[in-house]
Amino acid sequence: MSCLLEARNLRGLPGGPFSLRVEAGDCLVISGPSGTGKSLLLRMLADLDENEGEVLLRGQRRESIPAPAWRAQVMYVAAESGWWAESVRAHMSAPDEAALLLPRLNLRPELLDAPVSQLSSGERQRLAFIRAIIRRPALLLLDEPSAALDPDATAKLEALVMALRAQGTGFIIVSHNPAQGQRLATRRYAMSPGKLSELP
């Protein structure tokens, strides 16, 4: 049985070669100083930047899948979320599903119809997470997912991550918070310039 995601000899902007494996329900947590290319590594896996190397999703090579279909499965959620329409609802592929998830992340239900410009950075971050998970990717690449969240909202977010993992979704999370790594990770990695090393 092939694993969920496998990357071999990935090279690109942040250096390399990087190799890693994610099984269904796995959660890899990557930490390391700023500027070492953690975000760029996630972007490479989502094929958002030019890169070389082999990446397979359930044994299927990346090149054999159209890029949008690949990203719908291997989904990158940026630290700074981008919004292209005025209202939050317009960004949700399944607004009804999104509405059910809002309270699970301490968000008021009205926010679904609020204009994006009125959201706080923490609300944006959580809504960007919801926007991603309702599309049901196989794997989520989260870049600093709780950077703008208070401890209570962070706990809610982590609970949702755990619930999705139980359903088989894989995660690679970039986090500066060591305690978060302890709580969530099945494996932990440290990134230094151009290099990724597994922590015991």
Add this chain to the structure above:
Amino acid sequence: MKPVAISSGDLSIAAALVLLSALCSLLLSLRVHRALLIATARMVVQLLLVGTVLRLVFRLSHPGLTLLVLAVMAAATIHEVGARQERRLRGAWHYVTGGAPTVMSALLIVVLALTTALRPSPWYDARAAIPLTGIILGNVMNAVSLALNFFFSAAWRERAAIEARLALGDGRRQALQGVAAQALRTALIPTINQMAAAGVITMPGIMTGQLLAGMDPLVAAQYQILLMGLMLGASFLAAVGALALAGLRITDQRDRLRLDRLRPGKG
């Protein structure tokens, strides 16, 4: 149509007005007299030169010569269309993206007009082909240059929003759709304004010229209507083409946003 001749006395009135403006600027320290005089000198030299050249071209009425004049006009347009972009594509793509749709759509519309509506004899007669190409090219150039300027600036500014769509699994067309639609709108607003205001707020340039030259107002109006339609068609076609090329160039085969293919313009 009987042209109304302008005497050198008439021209000296215009010259006196320019000099008077420059003198006022000097006396009031407005510091525009230099720019004003240079612009006037350029205008006079350029227009007299064009008049002289066109007189020659019209008299010789040789298709090759007409084609040469059109080629020079097209080359100048290709250079000007992207000259004032805030951000532009690197390398030759800059000229291809702006120039090719501008020249091709202008050519298409001009040939269409010459062979159907206007029908001068022969259809490539310089007296019709050159001024018609000029007015169409000028309008199309404005539309394309507005479209591309808006598109590249907005793509740069809205990078996070565009990449958010790509990251969620939308294709490049979908991700750039909003920005491209706004760019097209921006490109067509001047032409639409011109059409909406035609005759009520402003008298279009061609019609003014023809009225001054003694043409019947209704005939002049019909010419203007034809020209407006041609200009809108050519501008729309060229702006859509330029935006399609630009959209393809700032993304790649794997639907990535490639802003590294842009560089800041010369200002």
